[in-house]
Amino acid sequence: MTPRTWLITGISSGFGREMTEQLLAAGHRVIGTVRDLGKVADLNAQYPQTFSAELLDVTDTDAIGNLVELSFARFKTIDVVISNAGYGLFGAAEELSDSQIDQMIATNLVGSIQLIRAVIPHLRAQGGGRIIQLSTYGGQVAFPGNSLYHATKWGIEGFVEAVAQEVASFNIGMTLVEPGGARTEFRYGSAQVAKLLPIYDGTPAHAFLRMLDPANGLAPGDPARMAARIIESVEQNPAPLRMVLGSQALHSTISTLRKRLADFETQTALAASTDFPAGE
Template structure:
């Protein structure tokens, strides 16, 4: 039996992972903003489900809840940083308040969760950290600039942490799901619309999202199962690309960046200091 700690478990991947783990007999420390969201699962699984209310933008609460989970449950094998949402709007459209909340939730909240978990994972001799990112952690789409800022940021942080904690037997994986029917689109927070962007790529993407024109090719249950299976891979994969769209989009982005870098080789080498 394993014990997992997962944030953002009321809906989406967090909820599906929680259900799958409980069904196979594992224990889950689940955090939600509204405890009633897991009342049915708590009634069904009892002590196998540990529930705490948590807003990941509250750093003191993050530390308090993580400490309590390890104190109550003992060893926690896998910590999943999943709580996040998407802010939808061109960079000029989003409000200052929206910018701050997006960063505090997706980036700072994830950073502080990982920082809170690390001392416990070291003390118990190892474990696994999983950060749920997205294809948008390596690619970009108009109207998602702030969302991308947080996902690119957390990927840089987590990739660095992986190098720091490898000597402590802590495996680290960045999970990158593609478009999946988990109500992500319905949960988007939208910015005030500026007419100037109507006939721009931002406007085209806005209409496509609102009209449901973009394909959603992935199966949420299969993605959750792949995440569970990856937790037993050793060594831990640093990145887990999940979805045909993720593979295609991330590969295209990486190939384009490599081509752009190679095209600048001469100028890159030209600034070397003289001997």
């Protein structure tokens, strides 16, 4: 693969860290954002010429704009932008606090939107590029106890699908990555849990507690293999709009979409009943 310059948010752990390590080892240049520079001190020491660590809180829109401006000014061309920063929040809807809701939307949804908006003018000016948005198969499939996370991912999926059509004529490709469960800190370290109410114990809303406990079995997804497939996707032209990673994730997505389509198809008469009669 031809060496490229990549801008990746949220590289202190998970897919962001795995992609960064693979890219640097292969000779690419990476601008990686973190909230704690200490988390990537080893990468700074190992790759002083090709790695640039930047402090960024993606809930700060002004900071996103400043980082993007400075990065393009410094490196001139950035070939790939990966919007990866985000986290999970588990709990029934009524168990979530107002501050948890605001923070998750600001991070997972608004932060991604603002990053994409900030880089588009630069990619357009340089003649094209690639934007990769980390989503989840939970951007297509919904589970109890995960409502707000789904809200942010379903939201960013709609945003990216629309924007991809807006920028395609400028040689800017966009891809939504929809991984299934993987053995990363997202599930086993950084996931947040709301203040749980006993009334939901034993109901589907608290089924996630079993999933978060490694003693009940680890997720099937290999972060290294998933990261490699994401990196390889930039060689595809045109850019794939969606990539589902993980056989269980793909099976669940296809099953859900088939059920949804079947339900829509039962509504043919209902939908037509609200149209003006022909000729009116």
